[in-house]
Amino acid sequence: MIDVRLLREDPGAVRASQRARGADEGVVDAALSADAERRAAMTRSESLRAEQKALGKRVASAQGEDKQALLARARQLADDARAAAARAEELGGAYEELLRSIPNVVEPGVPAGGEDDYAVLREVGAPPSFDFPVRDHLELGESLRALDTERGAKVSGSRFYFLTGVGARLELALLNLAVERALAHGFTPMITPTLVKPEVMAGTGFLGAHADEVYRLEADDLYLVGTSEVPLAGYHAGEVLDLSSGPLRYAGWSACYRREAGSYGRDVRGIVRVHQFHKVEMFSYCRVEDAAAEHERLLGWEEELLAAVEVPYRVIDVAAGDLGSSAARKYDCEAWLPSQQRYRELTSTSNCTTFQARRLGVREKGPDGANRPVATLNGTLATTRWLVAILENHQQADGSVLVPSALRPLMGGLEVLTPAG
Template sequence: MIDVRVLRDDPQAIRAAQERRGESPAIVDDLLAADERRRSSIAAFEELRAEQKRLGKLIPAAEADEKQALLAKTKELSAEVKAAETQQNESAAAFEELLKAVPNVASPDAPAGGEENFTTIETHGTLRDFAAEGFEPRDHLELGELLGAFDTERGAKVSGARFYYLIGVGAQLELALVQLAMQRAAEWGFTPMIPPSLVGPEAMEGTGFLGQAADDVYYLPKDDLYLVGTSEVPLAAYHGGEILDAETLPRRYAAFSPCFRREAGSYGKDTRGIFRVHWFDKVEMFIYTTVEESYAYHERLLEWEKQWLDDLELPYRVIDTAAGDLGLSAIRKFDCETWLPSQQRYREVSSTSNCTDYQARRLNTRVRTAEGTVTAATLNGTLMASARTIIALLENHQQRDGSVVVPKTLRPFLGGREVLEPLGEST
């Protein structure tokens, strides 16, 4: 949630952020009005409760007639106190619900507008000239079939559209990527973790995924549990309700987990292959720190993601995501997009977001400092999303005969294999 003090002290900053996101700033006025009703109801309840206590103290020493009058007045006040308490609770609940609907205050540095209004920050690597090499690049589905790397037809038969099997070198490639990613993360100071992929509503709501992203979430009503779309959720909830000592920060975790997304609203998009699927595995980096330090760590997360793509010898660009394309919790997000030869465009493979104190306030995660206790800040960054990383590797490192060159950093995790050969060829 946003800080209520910001709402009261600088509502215009929130209005401006809403406009940069392309959303109505009217919710700010609604929220201010709800806050006033909440505060007024608290004051009314406390005033009546104080009067009730005052009269209660007078009754033991009062004479008979006076005592009866005091008792009658106390009974009357009791009903008023009860009504005022109900009004206070209802006003607080209405304010809380409205407050949770307001996204984090988008950074003034984030480009205004929607999905297409991003800014390209930098571009890395050289795009291969396949025409000069004498062949037309295959897409990842063709390459996967040649290599026997995955099976989308049987995935659909067993589980439905947008599911798949990773097979043979496909499964080996994912396991190699996971091992390399976790090794890199450990080298950078992250604690490896395998978190649960089912979480309760408090964790899902606390991270902001039951807001604008609710339609993309798989829910198990019988158990009141949610399948996570990213391990950001259990990582953000890991220290929920705790007070962390400032001396222990930053706390860095790198989690491997399966991720599940309904992909609501994506009907007809990226239906070929395994680019947009309902399940994939991911290695996610997550940091707990202070708001003041969060901006520098956001830049560091981006540098680590870039280093990872450099390790995989992939051409990519970095974009500054527009405010209207930010998630509910983020104030700013950088995306890393790799070049896909078959599509002749860059596509997202990872991102990093600074959520400042938005998620931590919802989850009640705080930091004990010399000046007092403050709300923590959280950041997240994808290191490896299996399906899209595999796609980028196959398409960018393919050869004329359908074989795929393995990047040098990945070879030790594939038994030293330098090339993935089509089925029927020597391996």
């Protein structure tokens, strides 16, 4: 959740963030009003309790009718104090709900607007030109016997698939390369749970506007994660971290599940938008002062891996209205897809500042010795969708696909994927 002090001391900044996101500004004033009413009720309850306590001293020395009157007054004060406390609790619940409904305050410089209002920061690599008809990743994958969506649909339904043979090997090589690079940059590799408790899913901000994207197991009251960001954010919930030696960095490898609600008819061909995939996710806990620099580092490591698999891409600064509720800023890396003649998102990295840590109770010792929330950041280092860009950008006229040199050692030296006979 957002910083309460910021809401109280600079509500204009929160309103400006809401405007940039295209979100309701009224919730800011509603939260401020609920906060004021809650604190007033608490103050009244405390005042009544103090008056009741002072009256109790007089009761001890009172006699007769005076004593009975004082006792009656004390009982009334106790009733009024309880009512004020109950009212404060009621208002506190409403205030907490309003506070949790406010998304993270966007960073200065984030483009205002929606999905199409991003800013292109740079383009890296030239899109390939082919002197033969371009095949899309599904056609290539099927001819290589690397991808089987027909049997995926037969077994599990639409937007499911099998990676077979060289397809499975290519994904494993990619994800293992991601882990190797993460290790080189000081990350601790993690194999994470893919089922989490409601409080962890809510703590990361995934049960807000996009809750319908999440799979829930009602019988067990558990959620399937769409990214290992969720269990990694919950890993240190309720703890006080030692960040004196720098950020704590984890690289989570997990299966990921997304309902893709609302995407009917979009990207139905191939594996661009699917219900299940694998991913290596970077996650960092750091001091608030270091968060912006850490964000740039995560982006740099994503770009390093994109360069390693030799696909052209661009980096965009995502507009405020297209950010998730937890993110104060997000950069996307979009790879060029020859079959679509456009860039498509492969990876992203978000700076969530203290938003998730406040919800999950993750703190560190501040410069003054007091506990304070940490900043959390995340970034995708590699995922199944990367196969789409690798297959399409490295295709040859005969339907074969060149294996990027960085992946060859992880595929037993295989240099070319050739169509099955």
